[in-house]
Amino acid sequence: MTTTELIRAADRHFWRDAAVDSRQSFLATGNFDLAANAFGLLMVHNDDIVAPGEGFDMHHHQDAEIITWVLDGALEHRDSGSAESTIVETGMAQHISAGAGVRHSEVNAAGYTSRQKVRVVQSWLPADVLGTTPSHDHHDYNDTLASGDFVQVAGPSSPLPLGVEGAALWVARLHDDLPRELSGGAFVHFFVATGEAHVDGEHLHAGDTLRLTDAGPLKVTGSGEVLAWVMDRAV
Missing domain, CATH: 2.60.120.10 (Jelly Rolls)
Incomplete structure (x- = not known):
């Protein structure tokens, strides 16, 4: 549940x-x-x-x-x-x-x-693994965010893979109040950076956070920029 x-x-x-x-x-x-x-x-x-x-x-x-x-x-x-x-x-x-x-x-x-x-x-x-060689990288997502869909900006399917399995950061620039789908997970940390969003029956404004556990796929609507960490396990 x-x-x-x-x-x-x-x-x-x-x-x-x-x-x-x-x-x-x-x-x-x-x-x-x-x-x-x-x-x-x-x-x-x-x-x-x-x-x-x-x-x-x-x-x-x-x-x-x-x-x-x-x-x-x-x-x-x-x-x-x-x-x-x-x-x-x-x-x-x-x-x-x-x-x-x-x-x-x-x-x-x-x-x-x-x-x-x-x-x-x-x-x-x-x-996941301690004491590895330090590294850093960056990537520009402005073009892919123009669609309004969720884009994985860090994680296994992104240009920025992480040194921790089971976690991904998704970002969307919502517009037109069209529904967008966000994958669920054992832990979902959903943050509204700008504008507003409707997710899982909640109306969120800029600066609001919604934490969900054992969540299925989520339908998200709104207008603004939102960030969501989807994780399959805890620390």
Whole structure:
């Protein structure tokens, strides 16, 4: 039997400093047991808005699969394995497999005087195999998202395969209120980034999250951008 939990935008965890507004599906700022608070395999799901020229300086990750989806603006990424930076823009996903350990920075690619913020959704999942060689890649999905259907942007059938089995991130830019089908799974984390959506009898607005367990295929309608993690197991 499918069970659901609806988390409204106002009830998500909120963390803020001078440069970043972070709305979190799970407490991720500070010392927390991420695995204990996970939903399925999803340990972190942060909706971050970063001020121009600001971001996160060099910091360390290990044995985590990290997917960053850029909703608006451009993110500049630099890691310890390369002297060059990477720019990830709206409609692009970046995958980092932290493996044995990587240091990297993530900052708003727009300069301080631009007034252009960057908005990203970042997710963390645990790696199946520990201590692998770190790697990162990115891909542009703007063309495939134009159809309004769900597109697998990270997972086994995407250009960005993950180092964790049984998980996939799907994104859709819904329009025309046409029904779109999302595959079900043991755990589905459905997030409305912009606009609104109807799914499983619930009406969701921007910032709302719906968590479903043991879900069959879902019919989704609405207008806006939505992200859904579909997972077949838990941490």
